[in-house]
Amino acid sequence: MSSASQTRVRIGVVGLGGATMQLLPSIVADERVVIAGVVDADERARRDFADDFAVPAHESVEALAADPGVDVVYLATPHALHADQAVAALAQGTHVLVEKPLSLTVADCLRVVEASRASGAHVVVGHTHAFDRPVRALRDLLDVGDLGEVAMITSCNYGSFLYRPRRPEELDTRLGGGIVFNQVPHQVDLVRLLGGGLVRSVRSSAFVLDPSRPTEGSHTTFLDFEGGAAASLVYSGYDRFDTDELTGWIDENGAPRRPDHGSASRALRALPSPADEPALKAARGYQRGWTPPIADGHQHPHFGLLLVSCERADVRVGPSGLQVYDIDGMRKVPVEPVAAVPDKTAVLDDLYRAVVLHEPSAHDAAWGAATVEVCEAIVASSRERREITLAHQVPLRRPAVPVPQDPAAQGA
Numbered sequence: 315m316s317s318a319s320q321t322r323v324r325i326g327v328v329g330l331g332g333a334t335m336q337l338l339p340s341i342v343a344d345e346r347v348v349i350a351g352v353v354d355a356d357e358r359a360r361r362d363f364a365d366d367f368a369v370p371a372h373e374s375v376e377a378l379a380a381d382p383g384v385d386v387v388y389l390a391t392p393h394a395l396h397a398d399q400a401v402a403a404l405a406q407g408t409h410v411l412v413e414k415p416l417s418l419t420v421a422d423c424l425r426v427v428e429a430s431r432a433s434g435a436h437v438v439v440g441h442t443h444a445f446d447r448p449v450r451a452l453r454d455l456l457d458v459g460d461l462g463e464v465a466m467i468t469s470c471n472y473g474s475f476l477y478r479p480r481r482p483e484e485l486d487t488r489l490g491g492g493i494v495f496n497q498v499p500h501q502v503d504l505v506r507l508l509g510g511g512l513v514r515s516v517r518s519s520a521f522v523l524d525p526s527r528p529t530e531g532s533h534t535t536f537l538d539f540e541g542g543a544a545a546s547l548v549y550s551g552y553d554r555f556d557t558d559e560l561t562g563w564i565d566e567n568g569a570p571r572r573p574d575h576g577s578a579s580r581a582l583r584a585l586p587s588p589a590d591e592p593a594l595k596a597a598r599g600y601q602r603g604w605t606p607p608i609a610d611g612h613q614h615p616h617f618g619l620l621l622v623s624c625e626r627a628d629v630r631v632g633p634s635g636l637q638v639y640d641i642d643g644m645r646k647v648p649v650e651p652v653a654a655v656p657d658k659t660a661v662l663d664d665l666y667r668a669v670v671l672h673e674p675s676a677h678d679a680a681w682g683a684a685t686v687e688v689c690e691a692i693v694a695s696s697r698e699r700r701e702i703t704l705a706h707q708v709p710l711r712r713p714a715v716p717v718p719q720d721p722a723a724q725g726a
C-alpha cells in the first residue's frame with residue numbers, strides 16, 4: 315500500500331495464540347484495517363481462522379508477505395521467531411507489526427532495524443501497555459508543558475503471570491521465558507515513553523522464588539534517564555498480592571474481575587500431569603466461530619500502578635483516565651470510551667499512520683531494540699550485581715497530528 319487512496323490496511327496474521335486473541339477484537343472493530351491472510355504452525359487453527367475470515371491460509375511468512383493482497387504481516391509467534399520472520403517480510407517490502415519483545419537480543423533486533431531501513435517498509439512493535447489510551451493521554455499532557463519536567467516514574471505491578479499456563483520455553487530465561495522478556499517490556503516501554511526514551515543505565519535485582527518455575531518471576535529495577543529523570547519498576551508474577559486491588563478490580567485488559575489470589579497456582583496444581591500445561595495454553599488460542607467479546611463494564615487496559623511525578627504535579631494513570639494532583643487538589647482527566655475489549659486500537663493508529671501516511675511509529679524497530687537492551691541489562695545487572703550502562707537507546711519520536719478513526723476523514 316503506497317497512498318491514502320487505499321483506505322484499509324490489509325493485515326496477514328502469523329500466530330493464532332494468546333496475543334492474536336487479544337488484538338483481534340480491536341482489528342475487527344476498526345474500519346481502517348482488515349484481516350487478509352493467515353499462517354500458523356497448527357493446521358487446525360489455521361484452517362478454522364481462514365474459513366471464518368474467508369482469507370487465504372499460507373504455508374509460510376514468506377508466502378504471506380509475498381501475497382499482493384497483504385500490506386502488513388502481524389507477527390504473534392514465540393519471541394525467538396520474531397527477528398527472522400520480520401526480516402523475511404521486510405525483505406519483500408511488506409510492513410511488520412510485531413509483538414513484544416522485538417527479539418531476544420539487541421543483535422537480532424538490529425537485524426530488523428537494518429532490514430526496515432533497507433526496504434523502506436515500516437515496523438511497529440506492539441502491543442505494549444505504552445499504547446494504552448490513558449498512557450497516551452498522559453504523554454500528550456506532558457507535551458503541553460504545564461506540569462513541568464518529569465522527575466520520577468513509578469511502575470508497580472503484581473499478578474499471576476508465572477502461573478498462567480505456559481509453553482516449556484516460557485519458563486527458561488535463555489529462551490525468553492520468565493517476566494523479563496514477557497512482562498517487563500511493557501514496563502520499560504511505558505517508562506521510556508514517559509521519560510523520553512533515553513535510558514542511561516540500569517540497576518536491577520530479579521528473583522527466582524519458585525524452583526518448580528525456574529525463571530525470573532519478580533524484579534525491582536532502577537532506570538536512570540539521560541535527561542535526569544528516574545524510573546523504578548517493580549513486578550511480581552507470583553500470584554499472591556495483586557495490584558488490581560488498587561484499580562477497583564479492573565484487570566490488565568480493562569475487564570471487571572473478582573479477587574482470586576492464588577487461583578492460577580491452584581489450577582496448575584490440579585492438572586493431572588505437568589505435561590498437560592502446554593495443551594491448556596494452546597486451548598486459549600483461536601477457536602472456530604470466534605466472535606468479539608461484548609463490552610460490559612470494561613475500562614482501558616492498564617499495567618498496575620503507574621505514577622509520574624513532575625515539577626508541578628503528580629499524575630496517576632488508571633483504567634478510567636488520569637488523576638492529576640497539585641496545589642489545587644486532585645482533578646480527573648477522562649479519556650475516550652473503549653473502542654474494543656480489550657482496547658488495543660492505538661496500535662492500529664500507529665500502523666495506519668505508518669502504512670498510509672508514511673509516518674514512522676514511535677515504537678519502530680530501533681525503539682523496540684532499545685527496550686530489549688534494557689531487558690538484557692536487567693538480567694545482566696541482577697546476575698552481576700552492578701549498574702549497566704546502555705548504548706542503543708533512541709529518543710521518543712512524537713507524532714505530528716492526531717489521526718481520525720474514520721478513514722473517510724483522510725480524504726480517501
Ligand SMILES: NC(=O)c1ccc[n+]([C@@H]2O[C@H](COP(=O)([O-])OP(=O)(O)OC[C@H]3O[C@@H](n4cnc5c(N)ncnc54)[C@H](O)[C@@H]3O)[C@@H](O)[C@H]2O)c1
Nearest residue numbers: 329330331332333354355356390391392393413414415441
Ligand atoms: N501484547 C500483549 O499483551 C501480548 C500478549 C500475549 C503474548 N504476546 C506476545 O505474543 C507472542 C506470542 O505469544 P502467545 O502467548 O500468543 O503464544 P502462543 O503460544 O499462545 O501462540 C503462538 C502461536 O504461534 C504459532 N506458531 C508457532 N511457531 C510458528 C511458526 N514457525 N510459524 C507460524 N506460527 C507458529 C503457534 O501454533 C501458536 O498458535 C510472544 O512474543 C508474546 O510476548 C503479547
